[in-house]
Amino acid sequence: MTQLIFNLFNGVIIGAFYALMALGLSLILNLSGVINFAHGGFLALGAYLAYSLMPHIGFWGALVAAPLLTGLLGIAIEWLLIRRTYGRDPLYSLLLTFGLAFIFEDVSRYIWGAQSVPYQIPALLSRPLSLSYFFITGYRVFMVALVALAVAALYLLLTRTRIGIRIRAGTHDLATVATLGVNVRLLRSVNFGLGVYLAGLAGVLAAGQLGLQPTIGTSLIMPSFVAIIVGGLGSLPGTLLGGILIGVASGITSVYFASATEAVIYVMMALVLLVRPRGLLGEEGRLQ
Amino acid sequence: MTALRIENLSRRFGDLVAVDNVSLRVEQGELRAVIGPNGAGKTTFFNLVSGLVSPSAGRILFEDKDITGLAAERRVAIGLARTFQITEIFPELTVRENLRIAVEVAGGHRLLPWLSGAGAREVESRITELLATAGLAGKADGVVGELSHGDQRATEILMALALRPRLLLLDEPTAGMGDQETHDVAQLIRRLHRNQALTIVLIEHDMRVVFHLADRITVLAEGSVLAEGAPDAIAANEAVQAAYLGKAA
Amino acid sequence: MTAIEEPGSAGRRAATSRTPGAAVHLLLTVLIWILLATMPLWIDRVGGYTNLATRVLVTGLAATGLNFLLGFTGVLSFGHAAYFGLGAYGVGLTIRYLVPSTLLGILVGVGVGTLAAVVIGFLIRKLRGVYFAMVTIAFGQVFYFIVYRWNAVTGGDDGLSGWRRQPLDLGFARIDILGDQTAFYYFVLVWFALATAAMWLLLRSPFGHTLIAIRENERRARFLGIPVEQHIWFSFVVSAFFASLAGTLYALLNNFADPHSLRWDKSGEFVIMAVLGGMRSFWGPLLGAAIFVVLQDYASSRTENWMSLIGILFVLVVLFFPRGVLGILGRRALT
Secondary structure (H helix, E strand, O other), rough: HHHHHHHHHHHHHHHHHHHHHHHHHHHHHHHEEEOOOOOHHHHHHHHHHHHHHHHHHHHHHHHHHHHHHHHHHHHHHHHHHHHHHHHOOHHHHHHHHHHHHHHHHHHHHHHHOOOEEEEOHHHHHHHHHOOOOOOOOOOHHEEEEEEHHHHHHHHHHHHOOOHHHHHHHHHOHHHHHHHHOOHHHHHHHHHHHHHHHHHHHHHHHHHHHOOOOOOOHHHHHHHHHHHHHOOOOOOOOHHHHHHHHHHHHHHHHHHHHHHHHHHHHHHHHHHHHOOOOOOOOOOOOOOO | OOOEEEEEEOOOOOEEEEEEEEEEEEOOOEEEEEOOOOOOHHHHHHHHOOOOOOEEEEEEEEEOOEEEOOHHHHHHHHOEEOOOOOOOOOOOOEEHHHHHHHHHHOOOOOOOOOHHHHHHHHHHHHHHHHHHHHHOOHOOOOOHHHHOOOHHHHHHHHHHHOOOOOOEEEEEEOOOOHHHHHHHHHHHHHHHHOOOOEEEEEEEEOHHHHHHHOEEEEEEOOOEEEEEEEEHHHHHHHHHHHHHHHHHH | OOOOOOHHHHHHHHHHHHHHHHHHHHHHHHHHHHHHHHHHHHHHOOOOOOHHHHHHHHHHHHHHHHHHHHOOOOOOOOOHHHHHHHHHHHHHHHHHHOOOHHHHHHHHHHHHHHHHHHHHHHHOOOOOHHHHHHHHHHHHHHHHHHHHHHHHHHHHHHEEOOOOOEEEEEOEEOOOOOOOOOHHHHHHHHHHHHHHHHHHHHOOHHHHHHHHHHHHHHHHOOOOOOHHHHHHHHEEEEEEEEHHHHHHHHHHHHEOOOHHHHHHHHHHHHHHHHHHHOOOOOOOHHHHHHHHHHHHHHHHHOOOHHHHHHHHHHHHHHOOOOOOOHHHHHHOOOO
């Protein structure tokens, strides 16, 4: 029983990572039609930046600064490269971000080495909170809380601020938004930066739980794709739901059938595609 | 036999009712024009009949067969072809290649990994026949995307014809054309209707074309049928003049 | 639209601009076959080696197979490494555990890869564009995880070794494709010839024409009465069939099945080869594969960071060379 609760809890945590990463991917995909394959690379970069900054500004400083720096880098890369693929066959944005993913992983390996680096989290957070459920460490609770906070902040941003409302409007009908005098170019840059910021944040958090090596990004990006498909195309709440669902599913599966831990989420994706191709909360017509 | 029977057809998009409880009958061999001001639901009506959009309520019967739930490509297979307001062709292929695809599919060859000599000859002769119908033989090897608007439209109509339809839906066949092109396309439609006894429903804004071609006219306004009748009756109808002709002028 | 049957100026322009394209294509085809048929004779002199030539051929076959879908159906598949890898493991597992027969191994490998494509193709046939790409990438990873996890049978991360391709016994003759690299090259060339001929003929058939139709304008294709989903599914299966054939040959070349041969980065490599060579051209993917394989061979022997170089190649192709090497030849006729 404890084993099941542990894995369920673990699944929620993993699901929270997937969701955080997938939300960033979804934001970019919905507004710009770009699958950012380099998203995993940005995640890894966020984590490595935090690792390098920590000795100077501490964990809390790095938690604030590293995702911001990652987001800024994202905006720079969007401005320099991604922007050139807008309005072209989606093939090209995918290939471009594929190439970036290769470069990110290789550069991370070059700078920080191929092996895991020691990633310190504050002692305050690494203690178990409960004696009977030893696995509920402060860090785990902290992560779930922070992801929840990030999701809430994102929700407020998208529903209460001018730029957020424009992003959502652009997701539905970019042409109309453009004719209303909104600077679509800038909107897409900011939105890309926001998505990458979330990747960076996920990276800083994930490294404390999963350890940090150059492949951390690519190991998390596939489940994020699955989260988007399962949750529903074009729907951010769907993405969130999808992420948590597949996290919990792989958590439970690891108890009963450990070797299928990774495969189970793809089975879920297959089932969703079979029964409801647009995903659980997907919008009608997104497939065309 | 009734070619097309529509019963209480409706389609909502969110709060907007694009087509609202429309019923109508088109008889075999008839040429029906559907007119109405912008936003009257004409194109949505076509999309419902051709299967591009599924209805919120109501039934569609083609030759007394209920096709309401039938996929678009199945409707084509049983004899219902259409063209679009913005020409849908294969712009990077030649006229001949555009027609070849249509003729091969119509001949039931779509899954064949090869074509017999006899089959290929049959396809070629059918292409030649179609080209002659619209006088396009001289332009057969031109890339369609580089041809004039009128020739592109004619190619699209020929592709629909290649399918040997028993009902042809034409969505604004003369949209965006000059006088000469409009005249040519109208003549082509008239020939098809007369010579091949083809049942045609067309949406059209150009009233000269409508009154020149149509046997009967249906007027849509705000998603509903406002009036229906022979061209003379429609021209004299005060409600139509108020709702449509007045605005269009 | 005029009744006078005289070619319009646009028509004449198109007709004349197309003729050299067709002639160039014929010339190119002849040239390619001369080069492929003689490659083992001269590859050493230009700094290569026979197995590199075989690798070009095998990779080229995978890219050409992918391009059946990508370039000629207009469907974005980013998961073809899965079928390539399944082919590789199919042949490796058969020879290692079941029957020491090269031909039977190929049969099993192609069968397994194609079967997987039948199932996955059916699931994704309604998706389009970026979503199709995303799901193919994700599904591609399933098999990687299975191979990775099923350590005892597949060798896990170390790959499947402990088996070798077997000499061919044709009854009247025995061909030593194991010891003789040149013999193996020609063995692969025969498969390559059969596969490309099949794809070439298929693209010129009524079925092939419907695929071009879907690529050019899906809506028109549907309103010609083509069940688009079904045709995309079939095209996906055909494409994966040839990718898994290439995978079996790749494993036979190395006497080894590599888990990385079914990972996402491999899928991306096949796509970039097709784009680099020109995905609207039948021979483009082969050319792209040749450039890619030679470049990778050269770079990986000289620097540890060849992954960055490959990444930079991706970026450069997208920004400056999106139509590929053979893209300059212009459009190709339907038939």
